[in-house]
C-alpha cells in the first residue's frame with residue numbers, strides 16, 4: 001500500500017502544476033488537466049490501488065480533442081503507475097458522457113479533425129486494452145461515444161431512468177468497426193446489428209435486459225456498487241485476470257492498431273461529405289432548439 005502511496009506522490013511531483021495535494025490520508029488525489037481546467041478528476045486509493053476517474057466537462061461531458069487528450073494521458077499514467085483497477089464515472093449531474101463533441105465534426109478544420117480522431121483511437125486503445133480491471137459507473141445518459149467508453153470497460157453498473165446506446169445513425173453518421181466490435185463483444189452480433197442500424201438508445205431497464213449493462217442500482221449506489229464489484233476483480237490473481245482479458249480482446253485491439261491511419265482517412269473522408277455535414281448541422285440545430293425550450 002505504501003508503495004502505491006509513494007507512487008501517487010511521484011505522479012504529483014512529475015506534474016507539479018497539474019496536481020492538487022493529497023486531501024485524505026492514505027488517498028492520493030491527482031488532478032490531471034490539459035487545456036481545459038479540472039475536467040478530469042482522478043483519485044487513486046492507495047490502499048486498494050483503484051483509481052476513480054470522474055469526467056467533469058459540463059454541460060454534457062462531450063468529448064472534444066482536449067478532453068480526449070486529458071483522458072488518454074490519465075489512462076497512460078494510471079497504467080504506468082500499475083494501478084490495479086479503474087472506476088470510470090461522471091461528475092456532471094444526469095450525464096455520463098454525451099459522446100463525441102459534435103462541434104469537432106461539424107464544419108471542421110480538417111487537420112484538427114484527424115488529430116481529434118487519433119485522440120479517440122488513443123483513448124479506445126488504452127481503455128479497451130487496459131491491464132486494469134475497469135468498471136463503468138454509469139450515473140447518467142450515455143449516448144454514442146459515451147456508450148463506447150462504457151462498453152470498453154469490463155463491467156457496467158447503471159442508474160435507472162437514463163439512456164445508453166450507439167445512436168450514430170440517427171445523426172446520419174456511422175459507428176466505425178471498432179465501435180461495432182466493442183459493442184458486439186458485450187451484446188453479440190444480432191443485437192448489435194439491430195442497435196446500430198436503428199441507432200437505438202436503450203433505457204436503463206432495456207439495457208439490462210440485453211446485457212448492455214450488468215447491473216442496475218439506485219443513483220446514489222452506483223459508485224459504491226462499482227467499488228464492491230471491483231473487490232471481486234481484484235481477488236483474482238493479477239496475471240491470470242489480465243491475460244484472460246487480453247485473450248478476449250487482443251484480436252480486436254490489433255485490428256485497429258494495424259489500420260489506424262486508414263481509419264483516420266475513412267473518418268475524415270466520411271465526415272467532410274456534404275450530406276454528412278448537412279445531417280450534423282440539422283442534429284445540432286435540433287439539440288439547440290431542445291435546449292432553448294428548457295430554458
Ligand SMILES: CCCCCCCCCCCCC/C=C/C(=O)SCCNC(=O)CCNC(=O)[C@H](O)C(C)(C)COP(=O)(O)OP(=O)(O)OC[C@H]1O[C@@H](n2cnc3c(N)ncnc32)[C@H](O)[C@@H]1OP(=O)(O)O
Nearest residue numbers: 062098099100101102141143144145174176270287288291
Ligand atoms: C463508407 C462508410 C465508411 C464509414 C467509416 C466510418 C466513419 C466514421 C463516421 C463518424 C463516426 C463518429 C462517431 C460518433 C460518435 C458520437 O459520439 S457522436 C455524438 C452523439 N451524441 C449524441 O447524440 C448526444 C446528443 N445529446 C443529447 O442527446 C443530450 O444533450 C443529452 C446528452 C441526453 C443531455 O440532455 P440534456 O441534459 O437535456 O442537455 P441538452 O440541453 O440536450 O444539452 C446541453 C448542451 O449541450 C449540447 N450538446 C449535447 N450533446 C452534445 C454533443 N455530443 N456535442 C456537442 N454539444 C452537445 C447541446 O447542444 C446543448 O448546448 P446549448 O444549446 O448551447 O445549451
